[in-house]
Amino acid sequence: MLHRLSKSGLICITQPHHAWLSGQLAQAWGNELFGEFTPKEQVCLGAQQHDIGWLLWEQKPTLNSQTGYPYKFTELPTEVHIDIWSGAKQLAFTLGRYVTLLVSLHGTGLYERFTSWQNSAKSTQLVQNFLNNEYAFQKQLIDILQKDEYYTSYVIPEVIERNQKLVATWDALSLILCIGKIGEQHIDRVPTSNGTTTLKLTLTEDIEYHQTVTISPWPFKQNKIKLVYEGRLLQRTFSNETAMRDALSSDCWVTLSTTLIPE
Secondary structure: OEEEEEOOEEEEEOHHHHHHHHHHHHHHEOOOOOOOOOOHHHHHHHHHOOOHHHHHHHHOOOEEOOOOEEOOOOOOOHHHHHHHHHOHHHHHHHHOHHHHHHHHHHHHHHHHHOOHHHHOHHHHHHHHHHHHHHHHHHHHHHHHHHOOOOOHHHOOHHHHHHHHHHHHHHHHHHHHHHHOOOOEEEEEEEEOOOOEEEEEEEEEEEEOOEEEEEEEOOOEOOOOEEEEEEEEEEOOOOOOHHHHHHHHHOOOEEEEEEEEEEO
16 A cells, blocks of 8 residues: 555555556557557556555555554565565466566566565565565466467567566656655666666646646657546544544545646
8 A cells, every 4th residue: 555645634545556557657658769568458457457466455454553554565564565476476367478477577576676675584585485486487477478479579588678677667657656755756777769767757736636747758658648546535543453444445535636747
């Protein structure tokens, strides 16, 4: 779950909903500088479903007793994260093999890039076991896809690497937009048509439930992108998990929007 502070309280955005925003970004992505990507439908769906493993946890989010709010995804213990990501490929498999490959690659990529889990021998072993299992699964899936005439050209290493980086880019961009943090933000290693670049995001307007953000260099087809997504507003903290879940199940939804424009 993602947290976004507002004047009215704390807005909670689920991981799958944040992933839907990633999918919106994927659909709008691409121009002369940033190029295209293939297979487009499957990669867009992979972006939209990259956090499918969180579906079950988000149905019954757990309370962080230290904050009085649902756990943020960055606060959960390593073993909970591992359990979520270990089950992601089974949920994704109903959406297709290439989508499943992207979901699995996104999970391993997170643990490769962010190493906060290396704080104990137990966490290190849990993550290493997870990575080994996922690597074996990915190899098996790539071998299967290579035998399919349609997918053969989409599972060569450079295409897989580019698509994995794109999903990671849209994930990072969506996280920044959902959290709505004030100030300048940067996303590194963003694929272009002939290399990589760094995106700069700057919040220029912050109205309740709506923000305007500039991006440079501009990565989209159109010269303005309007995004709509949802969250649930909590106006108090909780000491009881059931009460917190009841509040999240009530009519506390808010519609959020972000407009992206070139710098």
